[in-house]
Amino acid sequence: MVKLPTVFDGKSRLPADGRKAREPEEINALMAAVAEHQDVDAYQLLYKHFVPKVRAYMSKIGSDRAFADEMAQEAMLTVWRKARLFDPARGQASTWIYTIARNVRIDALRRGPRPIFDPTDPAFVPEDEPAADVAFERQQDADRLRVAMASLKPDEIKTLRLSFFEDMAHPAIAAALGIPIGTVKSRIRNACLKLRAILKDA
Amino acid sequence: MSEAARNTQGRVTVLHHLSDELLMSYAAGTLSEGWSIGVATHLSFCPGCRQRLSEFESIGGHFLDCEEVEGDETAGWEEIQKRLDVPISNVTAIAVRSDPLLPQPLLAYVDAAGGLRWRSLGGGASQMKVPTSDSSTVVRLLKIPAGKPVPEHGHSGRELTLVLAGSFGDSVSIFNRGDVELADDDLTHQPKATPGEDCICLAITEAPLRFTSRIVRFIQPFLGI
Numbered sequence: 001m002v003k004l005p006t007v008f009d010g011k012s013r014l015p016a017d018g019r020k021a022r023e024p025e026e027i028n029a030l031m032a033a034v035a036e037h038q039d040v041d042a043y044q045l046l047y048k049h050f051v052p053k054v055r056a057y058m059s060k061i062g063s064d065r066a067f068a069d070e071m072a073q074e075a076m077l078t079v080w081r082k083a084r085l086f087d088p089a090r091g092q093a094s095t096w097i098y099t100i101a102r103n104v105r106i107d108a109l110r111r112g113p114r115p116i117f118d119p120t121d122p123a124f125v126p127e128d129e130p131a132a133d134v135a136f137e138r139q140q141d142a143d144r145l146r147v148a149m150a151s152l153k154p155d156e157i158k159t160l161r162l163s164f165f166e167d168m169a170h171p172a173i174a175a176a177l178g179i180p181i182g183t184v185k186s187r188i189r190n191a192c193l194k195l196r197a198i199l200k201d202a
Numbered sequence: 203m204s205e206a207a208r209n210t211q212g213r214v215t216v217l218h219h220l221s222d223e224l225l226m227s228y229a230a231g232t233l234s235e236g237w238s239i240g241v242a243t244h245l246s247f248c249p250g251c252r253q254r255l256s257e258f259e260s261i262g263g264h265f266l267d268c269e270e271v272e273g274d275e276t277a278g279w280e281e282i283q284k285r286l287d288v289p290i291s292n293v294t295a296i297a298v299r300s301d302p303l304l305p306q307p308l309l310a311y312v313d314a315a316g317g318l319r320w321r322s323l324g325g326g327a328s329q330m331k332v333p334t335s336d337s338s339t340v341v342r343l344l345k346i347p348a349g350k351p352v353p354e355h356g357h358s359g360r361e362l363t364l365v366l367a368g369s370f371g372d373s374v375s376i377f378n379r380g381d382v383e384l385a386d387d388d389l390t391h392q393p394k395a396t397p398g399e400d401c402i403c404l405a406i407t408e409a410p411l412r413f414t415s416r417i418v419r420f421i422q423p424f425l426g427i
Contacts, residue, residue, distance in 0.1 A: 095263030
């Protein structure tokens with residue numbers, strides 16, 4: 001049993017008026033407060049910001065609204081429990097929360113276990129140590145991703161969204177949009193090429 | 203170099219990587235379990251593909267960011283608040299067992315099947331089927347004697363072969379530990395294990411359809427066959 005959190009003393013960095021935290025820097029500060037101080041107030045702000053989005057994501061599980069909401073709670077609770085595993089040098093908090101929600105959704109859909117690599121496995125080949133200014137680069141990556149996504153055609157965005165948010169494999173996307181599967185694949189391929197070109201263009 | 207890398211048989215440098223299509227489906231969570239075993243095993247060996255994976259996952263994060271929903275943002279807060287008195291995890295789960303040949307998560311599947319059990323395919327080659335709950339793929343390990351051709355395994359539709367020990371190749375390319383070869387119907391070459399060491403690889407193929415008639419396929423589940 002862990003003592004319940006005290007007030008985070010670096011709170012002046014957090015949004016004072018309780019409005020939704022929106023900027024990635026604010027979100028990262030809230031994540032750090034949860035990881036380091038188990039700050040419930042910071043967690044509540046994160047919860048308010050993310051829970052409607054995670055609920056929307058989970059609603060694709062099926063028609064059982066209560067079950068979908070329960071899975072959203074499960075994902076949000078995992079955010080609290082695993083907060084220390086979030087590393088802002090490796091990516092955005094929203095991406096990290098997306099991967100948690102995705103894993104909960106896969107389990108909920110009973111697709112069988114999700115095979116994942118294990119960084120503690122001696123057979124695991126680690127990357128070289130990240131450079132010190134990598135967090136800054138990650139922020140730039142996030143900005144570039146926004147620019148890159150904005151450069152995609154509406155059809156390409158729609159196709160990516162069906163895949164990443166609506167849980168559709170390529171044949172299901174083809175059926176939903178009434179297009180051949182080859183078109184789905186070529187849209188995704190084109191989107192990929194554009195995203196990579198912009199992300200690499202430092 | 204870290205402790206982890208020293209424990210393997212020399213540092214693995216992967217030259218043949220996963221396709222965007224496989225990585226993206228894995229990132230989106232729509233890739234079936236069988237293919238995911240191959241993807242996750244390659245990811246254990248390949249920092250470069252893990253970087254690409256996190257780029258694809260950031261697309262998911264972007265859609266989460268963009269999701270503007272009218273919803274009660276306080277709903278469920280009281281319930282979840284009651285569940286916060288559990289310690290925040292400090293570390294990831296420690297791998298139960300490690301193995302110089304099989305990285306996680308492949309090791310977990312082989313252990314669940316009772317360990318490595320080879321069955322002869324003839325010609326000195328052998329295989330082990332790796333049980334999964336995914337009926338759309340067949341996952342197996344193949345052991346090919348040094349210098350011998352890789353036996354046909356499946357060849358209807360897509361196929362992913364990942365080298366775990368030794369190497370195989372043809373006149374064009376060589377595949378070593380961690381390397382992935384992706385093939386489809388029109389690939390007709392037959393690679394050979396490189397002389398000097400037996401080649402062990404993970405092979406994932408689309409499950410063969412036993413019935414091609416649409417009607418039979420439709421009633422197949424009801425017949426229980």
